[in-house]
Amino acid sequence: MKVVVLGQGGREQALAQAILRSPKASRVVVIPGNPGMKLLGIECIEVNAVDDIVNFCRTENIDLVIPGNETVILSPIKEKLKVYGIKCFSPDPQIARLESSKVFCKQILQEAGILTADYQLILNQEEGLQAIEKHNFSSPLVLKADGLAQGKGVWVCKDLASALKSFEHLIKSFGFPVLFEHCLVGRELSAFAICQNESYSFLGTAVDYKRIDENPFSANTGGMGAYSPCHFIEEKDQKEIENIFSKILKLTAQKNLNYQGFLFAGLMKTEKGIAVIEFNVRMGDPETQALLPRLKSDILELLMNPGQNRCDLSVETSVHVVMTSQGYPTADMNLNHKISINNQPDMIFFSGVKLGSEGLINSGGRVLGITALAKDIERAREKAYSEIKNIHFAGSYFRKDIGL
Numbered sequence: 001m002k003v004v005v006l007g008q009g010g011r012e013q014a015l016a017q018a019i020l021r022s023p024k025a026s027r028v029v030v031i032p033g034n035p036g037m038k039l040l041g042i043e044c045i046e047v048n049a050v051d052d053i054v055n056f057c058r059t060e061n062i063d064l065v066i067p068g069n070e071t072v073i074l075s076p077i078k079e080k081l082k083v084y085g086i087k088c089f090s091p092d093p094q095i096a097r098l099e100s101s102k103v104f105c106k107q108i109l110q111e112a113g114i115l116t117a118d119y120q121l122i123l124n125q126e127e128g129l130q131a132i133e134k135h136n137f138s139s140p141l142v143l144k145a146d147g148l149a150q151g152k153g154v155w156v157c158k159d160l161a162s163a164l165k166s167f168e169h170l171i172k173s174f175g176f177p178v179l180f181e182h183c184l185v186g187r188e189l190s191a192f193a194i195c196q197n198e199s200y201s202f203l204g205t206a207v208d209y210k211r212i213d214e215n216p217f218s219a220n221t222g223g224m225g226a227y228s229p230c231h232f233i234e235e236k237d238q239k240e241i242e243n244i245f246s247k248i249l250k251l252t253a254q255k256n257l258n259y260q261g262f263l264f265a266g267l268m269k270t271e272k273g274i275a276v277i278e279f280n281v282r283m284g285d286p287e288t289q290a291l292l293p294r295l296k297s298d299i300l301e302l303l304m305n306p307g308q309n310r311c312d313l314s315v316e317t318s319v320h321v322v323m324t325s326q327g328y329p330t331a332d333m334n335l336n337h338k339i340s341i342n343n344q345p346d347m348i349f350f351s352g353v354k355l356g357s358e359g360l361i362n363s364g365g366r367v368l369g370i371t372a373l374a375k376d377i378e379r380a381r382e383k384a385y386s387e388i389k390n391i392h393f394a395g396s397y398f399r400k401d402i403g404l
């Protein structure tokens with residue numbers, strides 16, 4: 001099979017490498033990919049416009065296209081590929097709203113009878129101000145923008161003043177509708193499945209680290225690291241998680257919104273059980289770089305027949321640590337420095353890199369990541385951190401507590 005993965009970061013590299021491990025794969029291309037992936041021997045083709053990608057897939061007789069991120073999923077690519085009989089493994093834009101509209105997601109969660117935070121839909125300023133006044137702040141109030149906000153549309157407000165300020169900011173940046181949610185208390189994890197209509201293969205769990213440092217109120221990022229599997233869930237939790245996927249897929253199928261693609265559940269283990277914070281209609285970055293190296297099953301078999309096979313995962317634990325540019329997550333970053341790698345780690349994933357005159361240079365916030373696999377989380381951590389010490393560029397930064 002000839003497969004194209006669409007995207008340019010570590011997640012897409014991890015997907016491409018998992019596919020390359022399949023005996024069924026005869027060619028795997030990442031579009032556009034990046035020069036770091038190329039150095040690892042992965043074929044990357046730099047085309048960007050949807051029509052050019054479709055043309056490439058036609059002329060190269062590509063059998064399967066896998067979009068990595070939500071922007072591509074929401075583009076008309078699937079529809080255009082379909083005209084030429086090329087399979088695109090992603091949800092149709094209509095059901096991809098599970099991610100791109102938090103209001104739609106909440107409505108579906110409620111209808112499916114899945115545990116989630118209670119919420120109020122706010123349609124105008126007056127309703128918002130009234131709801132804030134009414135809240136007694138014995139627990140925080142969570143304010144959310146409805147649409148895609150690249151991690152910048154959620155505020156967890158502990159007091160009246162911060163709620164008023166965040167509400168003003170939220171409506172200025174994103175407009176209405178807005179969601180107000182009760183604050184869930186517990187530990188967060190992510191769970192992933194490969195889905196087709198009502199069937200799915202459960203892919204596993206991971207825990208990611210979103211903040212730039214150990215302080216839980218520090219700046220939000222695209223993700224600073226992850227480990228897999230999540231070590232604080234029990235058998236009962238696992239059943240609840242699988243039940244969440246069953247319920248959501250059953251309901252969407254009933255509504256003729258058949259889901260096809262990866263499905264990512266953002267979860268919280270609460271006193272009442274496993275609650276859903278949100279769904280994403282793709283794999284996570286960096287969770288994919290932690291999860292897929294553990295996959296022993298043939299990913300192409302899973303993608304061709306979701307739900308027919310169980311995913312076989314290594315019992316080992318993985319730890320993934322992300323290295324970023326100085327200044328990230330602000331726009332004021334220290335870029336274009338040569339990246340030196342003294343000892344090639346077993347598993348390195350490239351994201352924000354470019355080719356300079358002397359080799360790779362850092363060109364984005366999240367530059368690269370290291371995954372280490374070991375018998376237990378302590379050993380995986382130790383290995384990841386000893387490997388990342390061999391990588392240097394001016395101003396490089398990484399969190400020291402992934403998997404702690």
Ligand SMILES: Nc1ncnc2c1ncn2[C@@H]1O[C@H](COP(=O)(O)OP(=O)(O)O)[C@@H](O)[C@H]1O
Pocket residue numbers: 117142149150151152153154156181182183184185188266277278
């Ligand atoms: N109801 C809630 N209770 C507690 N924390 C929440 C709640 N909703 C969101 N959060 C926190 O905010 C983060 C971002 O919210 P999420 O809905 O996942 O939005 P996005 O990932 O699109 O920014 C979550 O990972 C979680 O830490």
Ligand SMILES: [Mg+2]
Pocket residue numbers: 266278
């Ligand atoms: Mg989230």
